[in-house]
Amino acid sequence: MKDGWKHLYGVIGASENLNFGPIKVGNQDNEVYSVTYKELSAIFSNTSFTDYKTMTKDVVIRYLLDHQKVVESMMNSHSIIPFKFGSLAHSEKDVERILTQGYTLFKPLLPWVRERVEFELVASWDREKVFKALYEEESEIRSLQKNIGTKSEEDALLEKIKLGKLVQQYLIKRKVLFKDKILSQLKGCTESQCDHDVMDDLMILNMGFLLRREMESEFDQKVQYLDQTFLGEVCLKLVGPLPLYSFQCIEIEWVEAKEIREALALLGLKEQVSLADIRNAYYQKAHSLHPDKTGEPLNSVSEFEKLAEAYKFFRKYYNQHRSFPREDRILLMEVRTNGSNYCRKEDEEGGGKSYRHGR
Numbered sequence: 394m395k396d397g398w399k400h401l402y403g404v405i406g407a408s409e410n411l412n413f414g415p416i417k418v419g420n421q422d423n424e425v426y427s428v429t430y431k432e433l434s435a436i437f438s439n440t441s442f443t444d445y446k447t448m449t450k451d452v453v454i455r456y457l458l459d460h461q462k463v464v465e466s467m468m469n470s471h472s473i474i475p476f477k478f479g480s481l482a483h484s485e486k487d488v489e490r491i492l493t494q495g496y497t498l499f500k501p502l503l504p505w506v507r508e509r510v511e512f513e514l515v516a517s518w519d520r521e522k523v524f525k526a527l528y529e530e531e532s533e534i535r536s537l538q539k540n541i542g543t544k545s546e547e548d549a550l551l552e553k554i555k556l557g558k559l560v561q562q563y564l565i566k567r568k569v570l571f572k573d574k575i576l577s578q579l580k581g582c583t584e585s586q587c588d589h590d591v592m593d594d595l596m597i598l599n600m601g602f603l604l605r606r607e608m609e610s611e612f613d614q615k616v617q618y619l620d621q622t623f624l625g626e627v628c629l630k631l632v633g634p635l636p637l638y639s640f641q642c643i644e645i646e647w648v649e650a651k652e653i654r655e656a657l658a659l660l661g662l663k664e665q666v667s668l669a670d671i672r673n674a675y676y677q678k679a680h681s682l683h684p685d686k687t688g689e690p691l692n693s694v695s696e697f698e699k700l701a702e703a704y705k706f707f708r709k710y711y712n713q714h715r716s717f718p719r720e721d722r723i724l725l726m727e728v729r730t731n732g733s734n735y736c737r738k739e740d741e742e743g744g745g746k747s748y749r750h751g752r
Contacts, residue, residue: 397439397440397441397484398439398440398441398442398443398481398482398483398484399437399438399439399440399481399482399483399484399485399487399488400437400438400439400440400443400460400480400481401435401436401437401476401480401481401482401488401491401643401645402425402436402437402438402460402463402464402467402473402475402476403435403436403464403467403473403474403475403476403636403643404433404434404435404436404473404474404476404492404495404499404503404643405427405433405434405436405467405471405472405473405474405503406432406433406434406471406472406503407427407429407432407433407434407471408429408431408432408434409429409434410426410427410428410429410434411426411427411434412424412425412426412427413425413426413427413436413466413467423438423439423440424438424439425437425438425463426438428485428488428489428492429492430489430492430493430496431496431500432500433492433496433499433500433503434492435488435489435491435492436463436464436467436473437482437488438463440481442481443456443479443481445478445479456478457478460478461478461638464636464638465635465636467636468634468635468636472503472506472507473506473636474499474502474503474506474636474637474641474642474643474728475636475637475638475641475642475643476642476643476644476645477642477643477644477645477729480643480644480645482645483647487647487724490724491645491724491726494724494726495643495726498726498727498728499643499728502641502728506637506641508605508606509584509603509604509605509606509637509640510603510604510606510609510633510634510635510636510637511601511602511603511604511633511634511635511636511637511638511639511640512601512602512604512609512612512631512632512633512634512635513589513599513600513601513602513631513632513633513635513639514575514579514598514599514600514602514616514629514630514631514632515596515598515599515629515630516571516572516575516596516597516598516599516627516628516629516630517595517596517597517627517628517630518564518595518596518597518626518627518628519625519626519627519628520595522625522626523564523567523595523626524560526626527560527563527564527567531563533559534556534559534560534563537552537555537556537559538556540552541553541556561594564594568597571597571623571627572597572598574619574622575597575598575619578615578618578619579602579612579615579616582604582608582611582612582615583602583603583604583608583612584603584604584605585602585603585640586600586601586602586603587600587601587602587603587639587640587731588600589601589639597627601635601638601639601640603637603639603640606634609633609634613631616629616631639731640730640731641728641729641730642728642729642731643726643727643728643729644726644727644728644729645724645725645726646724646725646726647722647723647724647725648710648722648723648725649721649722649723650720650721650722650723652706653707653710653723655703656703656704656706656707656710657707659699659700659703660674660675660678660700660703660704660707661674661678662674666711668711671704671707671708671711675700675704678700679697679700679701679704682695682696682697682700709725710723710725713725713726713727
């Protein structure tokens with residue numbers, strides 16, 4: 394296995410190093426390996442340093458799909474806690490460090506993950522049918538449409554603008570109504586849900602749903618029932634089961650010790666501090682630097698903003714490392730949890746399918 398940067402996919406329960414063979418990542422086939430610490434293994438492949446922030450959106454999406462392909466292939470044989478897309482380690486030794494430092498996070502989480510899956514549901518209007526429904530159901534839209542038909546193109550311009558805004562308002566109201574119907578129907582068989590960005594005005598929802606594996610069949614049946622209920626006005630796309638991308642995702646950040654020292658200096662603190670010291674120092678300085686007192690405009694380069702960023706950064710560091718760093722590079726790591734109605738109980742028991750519903 395060659396030295397160099399490692400692209401991280403996820404953590405699984407395995408007590409021996411594994412080679413998963415070549416899997417296409419980016420523009421080439423890469424060997425996918427694992428590094429083991431006790432009964433945990435981190436999955437990775439060799440890569441060159443990649444700054445996704447400098448890439449165009451379509452290129453990033455291709456890399457993201459390759460990343461998900463590897464994670465989801467692991468799911469066929471192992472429960473996996475995925476890394477956030479774009480997570481890198483400098484070397485195999487750093488991958489081992491992630492496992493060692495994160496062991497107490499990952500080990501109790503894997504049995505919980507084993508019992509759960511994520512499904513992603515996208516609901517979108519059928520353009521022709523939703524506009525027809527609005528015209529038939531909303532008298533205000535009908536009246537304005539008929540009025541436009543009696544005027545010249547020049548005279549009707551302002552009326553058309555008004556109609557467009559009116560349609561937008563009714564679409565928003567209709568979207569809330571239909572989203573509530575969908576969530577109400579699915580609520581009984583899911584543990585949590587997480588909103589994703591909607592792509593356009595015709596998309597009602599784009600969400601991830603967390604559910605126990607034994608609820609998969611019931612969840613799918615309820616989606617099919619919704620499809621039949623909407624009579625083709627709404628197109629539903631359901632993808633899953635998936636790893637818990639939206640609900641349990643490992644985020645890592647490599648920082649330099651000098652960044653910790655700079656944050657301490659901004660807060661006016663010394664190396665040995667408590668959480669109360671950090672909080673008090675921030676509030677005292679924030680009070681004196683707040684734009685309401687200084688009269689300076691609030692912007693990203695103001696002293697107040699710099700202080701707030703230093704406080705947020707050092708709190709994140711302190712929550713994981715209670716002492717001042719004795720090494721040059723520090724690993725900050727957390728398992729991000731998203732979703733509403735999200736809960737996790739430690740004592741709880743514990744090749745994706747793709748469906749296209751709609752007409």
